[in-house]
Amino acid sequence: MEQRFPFKLGFLGGGVMAEAIVRGIIEKKLVDRSAVTVYDVVESRLELFQKMGVGTCKNSFELLDSDVIVLAVKPDVVPEALRSVKDGWKPEKHLLVSICAGVGIGTLESHLVSKSKVIRVMPNTPCLVGEAAVAFSCGSFATADDQRIVEKIFSSVGLAQCVPEKLLDAVTGVSGSGPAYVYMFIEALADGGVLNGLPRDVSLSLATQTVLGAAKMVASGNEHPAKLRNAVESPGGTTIHGTSTLEKHHFRNAVIQAVTAATNRAKELGGSK
Structure with a gap:
């Protein structure tokens, strides 16, 4: 204690x-x-x-x-x-x-x-x-x-x-505002499951636990997230088709720009340029 x-x-x-x-x-x-x-x-x-x-x-x-x-x-x-x-x-x-x-x-x-x-x-x-x-x-x-x-x-x-x-200010953009980005991702992941036939409660539980488990894997080891992602992407498999779709829709860039927008807003609130 x-x-x-x-x-x-x-x-x-x-x-x-x-x-x-x-x-x-x-x-x-x-x-x-x-x-x-x-x-x-x-x-x-x-x-x-x-x-x-x-x-x-x-x-x-x-x-x-x-x-x-x-x-x-x-x-x-x-x-x-x-x-x-x-x-x-x-x-x-x-x-x-x-x-x-x-x-x-x-x-x-x-x-x-x-x-x-x-x-x-x-x-x-x-x-x-x-x-x-x-x-x-x-x-x-x-x-x-x-x-x-x-x-x-x-x-x-x-x-x-x-x-x-x-x-x-950059910390604000990453971890200060970051939970909201993660909530949006969980919501979208769960909605994807519902679109494909899963009951909403089941889909939300699976999506939430998936994010929690993935975060723990990043936090508990020395592997870069990209390496962990690659380990799930088997050649020609389901995951690489999913991640390539995220790339096609500029998923990573959207997240990066969200962090930048939040960082810039933090600077504005503080009166810095």
Whole structure:
């Protein structure tokens, strides 16, 4: 069992991503429920967290009792959210962990007091099932201990890797938005089965397990995905006919362009070019 952290964890914003992270760290017993506090402007979200057994507060300033504060709001409200806690912010005490897509470390630091410790994180929703793919980047005032804290928090709900900040927009395009691409593929794979006579529930179960099993094969070995694919494509067989059809319809290029589009949108949200 993971050793529990002795600090208090606050969430400034209680949307779906914050919910996924809270559920994950509670499931792994990384912190006590009593050490987690959430603030959100939507009352129904606070009620959800109350049902989970974690604390909620009536205003964001109350979160300053926490040691680590996760900023989990929409990018366009980041300035307002940070202004609401700036007057009580203590660089020697507080660590800001932002999961706001496209908002750079410099922007985050500019809305807090001098020498504030900031770590920018790009998680994804599979946090909810302990299978997140997370990348993070540390600000100039964040310490090695701060990095270890963030790595441990997000490793408890999946994979966590530290990367240079300049790569976080691309991370958004791959793993941040990536689950939606995979859901679309599972849906399409299942629909293909239905078109060819399978009952929908059977087809969806087979499609889901196929993606899960294939992902585990990639994750558990040293084989490149192309080599694993080639091993399934027997000469003149069914699979090579299927994959050649995907190639004909530019499947791989469509995925690559989707990642690029999401990456560019992340840059736009962050005000970079």
